[in-house]
Amino acid sequence: MQLLDNGQAPMQAGWDQTDIAFKGANVILFVGDRLTVLLRDDKPTINWPNHWDLPGGLMEPGESPATCAIREVAEETAITLCRSDFTWARCFVREGELPTWFLAAHLQETRAAELSLGDEGQALERWPVDHFLRHPRAIPPFRDRLRIYLNDQNQQGG
Template identity: 35%
Template structure:
């Protein structure tokens, strides 16, 4: 069974960073918005994986002490480890190396968008009970 990670990256405006997946028929969920993340490599822990994936995908190095594990789900396509971290950068300050583009999504924007990998459920749960580090009200 496949094992992967994803991360809920939240800015000070309580928006979540997502990316529009490539529109290639050979990949899962082509052309859909998704949280950033990826598949574990041999010998890699989920936390190591999500940090590596973020560095590879947008060039951001996450402090391991700032990453929180949110939950692990057994899904029809494999095991998915979800993490959370606060971030403070603008999309124009990073370079996306995989996918079509990045976007910030507030709670209502995320709920109104059909997301890949059942991310709507994980974000609905996240926004309903965010970690203490996430502001309750958007600016």
């Protein structure tokens, strides 16, 4: 793993490469001290309908995990991120599937005014981390990814 020069949590190699195969990217997005979450549409044709989600989605051709994450966050929350906003990136692989990336960003509270729900989802909210970790309709694998991130942060002293 690579470490950012500023001592932040680890950035796994490949997070900004366009020549790797991956399924998509999600962002653990803090605005101030709150986690940004979206309520997925209640459609039986999608995974985890009517569940609380982290911003993100499927990659488009030519994207890196970082550019996929930046695009998806902009589409779903109206927040514009740049690569330097990311403090953590990790790839997760489930058997028989392409890898999925999770990245983390921490923005100032003043950026909350920029938040606006895009075309997908029923609601966009900011929650305390513990609320997402305990919520019965938070996507279970995403709760697990968030716990891994928080553990990494604690080990890094973040």
